[in-house]
Amino acid sequence: MRRRDFFKNGSLAAIGTQLFNPFTPADTIKKKRGKVKNIIFMVSDGMSTGTLNMADLMLQRQQGRHSLWIQLMHENRIKRSFMDTASASSLVTDSAAASSSWGGGVRVKNGVLNIGPNGEKYKPILHKFKDARKAVGCVTTVPITHATPAGFCVNSDSRSMEPIAVQYLDLKFDVLMGGGTNTFSKEGRSDKRDLLQDFRTAGYQVALNRTEMAALTAEKPILGVFHDDGLPYAVDRAQSETLKATTPTLAEMTQKAIEIMQKNPNGFVLQIESGKVDWAAHANDVSALIGEQIQFDDALKVAIDFAEKDKNTLVIFTTDHGNAAPALLSGSKANANFDKIATYKQSNEWILNGITKDFTPAQIIERIEAAQGIVIKPEEALTILSNYYLLGEGGIYNARKLPFQKLAQIQTPFSSVGWAGTDHTAEFVELSMFGPGSELLNPFVKNTDLHNFMLDVTEVKA
Structure with a gap:
């Protein structure tokens, strides 16, 4: 699909008559739209509709409030769409192909990152934004080398995390934070390479716990890895004073990343992922699932609060695919249970x-x-x-x-x-946007459309 085709029959078409109205000059419309300076792209990985639904129900019944995502719908403050998440090889995507659809703008086979069927390499979107002199980075609750952040960062014919960690070394992206210490440490890697030291030698700030994260500055690129694998589930973290002291929440990582990246005068593009929503869905783990979705919502509040004050930031929040199709089932004890x-x-x-x-x-x-x-x-x-x-x-x-x-x-x-099962689903998923540029969102899109959408609203060349 050509970049401008994304806007056909959408918001631009709706204002099309104004473009030809002699009392509303075209340059006035352009000034009203403006250019997006920053993008915060948020992914609740593996979020089926039932996951969003149950997290909101839990907050209503326990705290007397909606989740922020649903509250923004109630207040009609966001633009919404359905998104088709298929990959090149299947109606049911994996996270590598899903993130590549956004990162490279092309549907690829499940299991690969921005690589076409004949070895074509599609330039990941964070490279394009870095070329435009913006700050770029990724934050996640799973290993930072996992498929969703990697799809914005690298080309790889495999989603294997150890070689992806090596690729990250040369990126010099402003922020890379999440789990996955084992993927970088000498003790955890199969090749026994001390990548943590390699990152330090290459000029990175390396943070291994919550306290070290708080001390990070914007002076050098950042690698933060705060747990051996994925970060602990929110429900488990809440029971451990040690985990609360040593591992940051997704909201805390989001706050720190924005604090650092907003100092770039050319703006920033930040991907944020609640990756363990997907892990909990694979495991049919209901308390973990709801807790991770609420943790995503807490991080969404950080992003929305910043965007409200900044006025030049587009917040995109969605999922890459459904997973396990969880649902609250009918029965006399449904509420109490x-x-x-x-x-x-x-x-x-x-x-x-x-x-x-x-x-x-x-x-x-x-x-x-x-x-x-x-x-x-x-x-x-x-x-x-x-x-x-x-x-x-x-x-x-x-x-x-x-x-x-x-x-x-x-x-x-x-x-x-x-639960419908323990794996990904092909359901169309919720896509929401807040801030400048959101008015251009169509009611139904393909996942690949978002690549060019982000480039268009920031006026960055492909």
């Missing part, structure tokens, strides 16, 4: 990672009750325990093959939340 989720102290990940094959069914029952107030049956505990004799390694998600789906099925009568 849903409310009980707010009392869960730990995620399913915390529960299952703490179980070994040496556990008894009684110990499993006790662990789940302590974590979530749910009392399962002995035969259900045996079903969970049987999986620990078959644990494996490998894979992007759930490398140990923990029985997440089994536990979720046992939990459904207690939570009234059901």
Whole structure:
């Protein structure tokens, strides 16, 4: 699709008659539109409609308020669209192809980053904005080398994180913050290369905890990695004083990134991802899922508050695809069961990672009750325990093959939340925009349209 085709039949078409109105000169319309200086592109990775819905319901019932995303809808302060998320190889995209659609502007096969079928390399969008002398960066709750940030940053025929970390070294992007210490540390890498030291030698500020993040400045490019893998789920972090002291929230990372990047006089483009929404959906982990979506909403508030004051910032917030299609199900106990989720102290990940094959069914029952107030049956505990004799390694998600789906099925009568599966879905997804340029959004778009949209509203050449 040509760049200008994106605007056909959309907002520009709606004001088209004004362009030919002798009492409203065309240059007046252009001045009203203005040029976008900054873009904050926010991704709640793997967010199905039910995820957005349940997070809002939880906030309504526990705090008497809507999520900010839904509140902005109520107040009619955003432009909204449906987005088709397919990749070049499937109606159901993975995160690498999805991010590449935005980053490179072309649909690629699942599993690759901005690489075409014949090896074509599509220049990632943050390189284009850096060439325009803007500050650029990514913030995420999963490893910073994961597919969604990587799709804005690199070309790769694989989403393997270790080589992506090496590619990041030469980027000199202003901000790279998230999880994934193992991908950069000598101890965690298969090649035993000390990339953390390499980044320091190359002139980066390297932050490894929340305190070090607070001390970062705009003087040098930043690499912040705050946990071995993905950052802890919000529900688990809330139970640990150590985690709260050492690992930043997505909102805190967002605030710090904006604070640093806004100092560039030419503006900035920042991608922000709540990546563990996707992980929780893969795991059918309801308390983790809702907590991560609310954490995304907290970061959205930071972005919207900045944009409201700045007046030159476009905030784009969306997801790359749905995942597992979670939903609150009908039943006489639906309200009470849903409310009980707010009392869960730990995620399913915390529960299952703490179980070994040496556990008894009684110990499993006790662990789940302590974590979530749910009392399962002995035969259900045996079903969970049987999986620990078959644990494996490998894979992007759930490398140990923990029985997440089994536990979720046992939990459904207690939570009234059901799941369509444990993987990505092809549903059209919510796309929202706030700020200048949002008036140009069409009611229905393809994921690749956003690449040229961002270039157009900032008047940056491809």
